[in-house]
Amino acid sequence: MLEYKTFELGNLTLQHGATLRGARLAYQTYGELAPDRGNAILYPTWYSGRHWDNEWLIGPGMTLDPGRYFIIVPNMLGNGLSSSPSNTPPPYDRARFPRVTVYDNVAAQHRLVTEKFGIERLALVTGWSMGAGQTYQWAVSHPEMVPRIAPFCGSSRTSTHNRVFLEGVKAALTADATFAGGWYAHPPVTGLRAAARVYAGWGFSQAFYWRHLYEELGYSSLEDFLVGFWEGFFLDDRDANNLLTMLWTWQNADVGQTPGFGGDTVAALGSIKARALVMPAEKDLYFPPEDEEWAVRHIPDAELRVIPGVWGHFAGHGSNPEDTRFIDAALRELMSL
Template identity: 30%
Template structure:
């Protein structure tokens, strides 16, 4: 179980109150997109993972793209995508996209020619460039109705809106950001440091089965508020998934992949070349921005500032003690907002 998968598992539990939760994702697919030049260099061969759900309309007007979050894989999105779910496959044709560096798409952990830290550094921009190539060359999709991303997936959605402003009509970013703040960078770099300082790290050449306890503890702490963590401790005798997540001491997600994806997040900044007004002018898509007021992993301030600059943008601010996981704690509200916006 990787840490971010908890969001999907908790969501499944919530949705189970209303309907049965699917147990399997659509079939994993893998496509070669050839060589790829990234921020830190070029790799000769890159493959991207993806899954498709629903039925493609004759005019291709019902396509929704869903990129993955930090440490996420499309298999972890099973409880977000499907009939009646957050992205309803009775209505939309969904293409879930495995981001570079997630262990499914070309990654430090699975590259034969560029293993471990020989795999070049990459950015959010590189993830999106690769996805665009996959859609154009393999799937023949030249336009999307919407792109929906959570956390690092939200960063990819915004990068899509800037790099390919005519590609998607709508963009939904959930606890993402257009620009990391000093607070964000401090947390993300602390996770990188937890990886680097692990006794078994060995500059990325760690032995199979090496446990990164400090990393998982730090990440878990960042996902929630102290108030929520305290409440969880009080209820620790209850056999909840919350407790399982809180006591997780290892992860199935490769640490070297985690490290490179964190690097991608720390170098992401859509406001670097101008102010928020300049960024707003680059985005043609209508936006739904969902933030968490008490988020300790991704500061909501830049997202709210972008919403204030962009006309016809819907902003939903969640204010509960679940921190970065606020959308899971208020899933009904998020579900309704996304469904209304996509129509």
């Protein structure tokens, strides 16, 4: 559904001190909230994703079945639907949009869940990539509300290697002269296309390219895939300042920065009360399984379950039916506990 609803946040003071006036959180819901409000699932979006990009995991007969659950998909701050550089009036518009943390996103979502819907406890929080980061943050920020989490292809703390990758994306976007320090009059298309090519070497694994699996997605050659999929992905109504805002959120993600933990990620993970099913992808170049194995060791009730195969990070994107079945089956098992 391209349509969405908007929750007015008013003056939203962010973790780093700036206040977004007239802030808003865009969201969509699937299914009906039960009278006891006990069937709600939160499923946040990911880097540049919008709520409709999450719909591959929602549907009749799936674990996230709207006939059984009330599924809330909040759009990240900065994604172009919620408050973002592209839709915020001066003085915090465009290049002046403030730094937003994962903690800020979850704080806004908590207000939506509690103030709009009166929900005191969520049945599940789950998400892919940056959505997984928000899932971890929910379990740290509001442990009493979250009995189950299922982060997949994401992390509780962005690794140094991951931050380096994102520096490449940032450099590609900002090197375009049209970018003009973020005050561009027209989209920096050259920078967006360059960022897409940087991303292309990371989103899927080496084995994916070795086997030419992009042909299974309908692309006739490598160049067709780079242009048709990757450049098309970045040119699909994605604003450069929005991408840079979410990139900063990603680079600086760390549940240890939650107030009260003083930067201690291990202590933050140790505070999680939820039953956690953590699903990294076998060949994810952003969030490799060994990183999440480290996180699982510090969560009191957690299991690591690796998504097998060669689709890398995009195992969690809905691109490969086999990976979708694996994730859906794992969620079904978790919801039965």
